[in-house]
Amino acid sequence: MPELPEVEIVRQSLDKKIRQKKVKKVIIRNRNLRIKIPINFKKKLENKKVSKVSRFSKYLIINFYEGDFCIIHLGMSGTIHLIRDNFKSSLTNLSFYNSPLLPKKHNHIEIIFDEFRIVYNDPRRFGFFQMIKNNLDLKKRFLHLGPEPFDKKFNLSFFKKFITKKNRKIKDLIIDQKFVSGIGNIYANEILFLSKINPNKKIRLLKEDQCSRIISDSKRVLQKAIKDGGSSIRDFKNTDGNKGGFQDKFKVYGREGLNCKRKGCESIIIKRMISNRSTFFCNTCQK
DNA sequence: AAGAGGCCCTGATAGC
DNA sequence: TGCTATCAGGGCCTCT
Known part of the structure; x- marks a missing residue:
């Protein structure tokens, strides 16, 4: 969490x-x-x-x-x-x-x-x-960990080094702390939804613009989560992450069977296990 | 040797 | 009511 x-x-x-x-x-x-x-x-x-x-x-x-x-x-x-x-x-x-x-x-x-x-x-x-x-x-x-999403080192050329000939799913890559550190299961789901990328997508099939998209959306999603959570804490109350404001704003995480929030998309969010973690996504607008 | 899967742990919840 | 099974998922480990 x-x-x-x-x-x-x-x-x-x-x-x-x-x-x-x-x-x-x-x-x-x-x-x-x-x-x-x-x-x-x-x-x-x-x-x-x-x-x-x-x-x-x-x-x-x-x-x-x-x-x-x-x-x-x-x-x-x-x-x-x-x-x-x-x-x-x-x-x-x-x-x-x-x-x-x-x-x-x-x-x-x-x-x-x-x-x-x-x-x-x-x-x-x-x-x-x-x-x-x-x-x-x-x-x-911390030597074994990849850069944080906000780090300048987390850029397209860095990303491309990780995708040559690889048979991994993109979801598996972005929760790998050796690739980029700080993204866990929940935000991985949210980032891929925003990027319109299917979590099952094999990384060797990713187009350059899709990689760029994942990089910028990682920054965007985490920054917004910090801003929303940060504004909801006062003094030092229970620091359980779920008490922050962000959980109401999840687009896919925990929303199995509910409507896809993307405008014009009429599909429902599905849940599948990927890398032994629950993965929520829209199989229609995430390609 | 990359990738899949298991394990650590407890609490909440579902199903019978 | 009380039992058992399943899920939650960060990081590390083993197995193929």
Whole structure:
């Protein structure tokens, strides 16, 4: 669920809250995430001061003045919650668990600042936290990933390098993070609808203008999602991506059996499995 | 060696 | 009511 736009929205609100703040204390409630939280994790975070929160692809990056970084990936179901601590004594008791904003189960990590804490919740445990010790290691960490859709490197000549003699379906290519990073299943569906390309289309059969179209529509769809989601968040409410405004604007995702939204098209949206993911499209206007 | 498919995990929902 | 099956899909892994 959290794809690049959702992660960017979390980044913006998190950055506003914790920039220039010092981590006072870390509590590990449950170490079991995709990467098990190591014993020394607490030590590596405590007493460090946040310079900013950045992002690459679907990864949040907490930058510290000490020169190291904390990467957070939300996986499928990770959410970050801001809980205000009204009393200093709440550092040692659990009264804040009465907050209606905080789920009762699956809270894994708490990072405590003065007057508030952020709580990482993740029922399915596909997310993870990881400390990175310096800039060089951070670069290495993302070396296997393709450019973001907004990157100048994501252009026609780059695209064409990936399509020679390939028997892959276009849907499979654009959710491949080694090709372009940040696009997940939902936005892949939306991008291909906007581009009028059938998700089953073999990439070797794509015309040049269709490649260009996919490139520009990727940028367009993600940028609009960020704008819509960004305008709907205030303060730091539940950062579940589905709470943003974009889900009402899906043209195809989740719309199996409903009318195609393209003007003049009278077909209905169908659902097929492609690359083991649900794929929604109009078989009439997506060629 | 590219591409298909499986696995990790829990919650929501469907069907009997 | 309570059971089982299926789906959700990001990233990584294995198999052919």
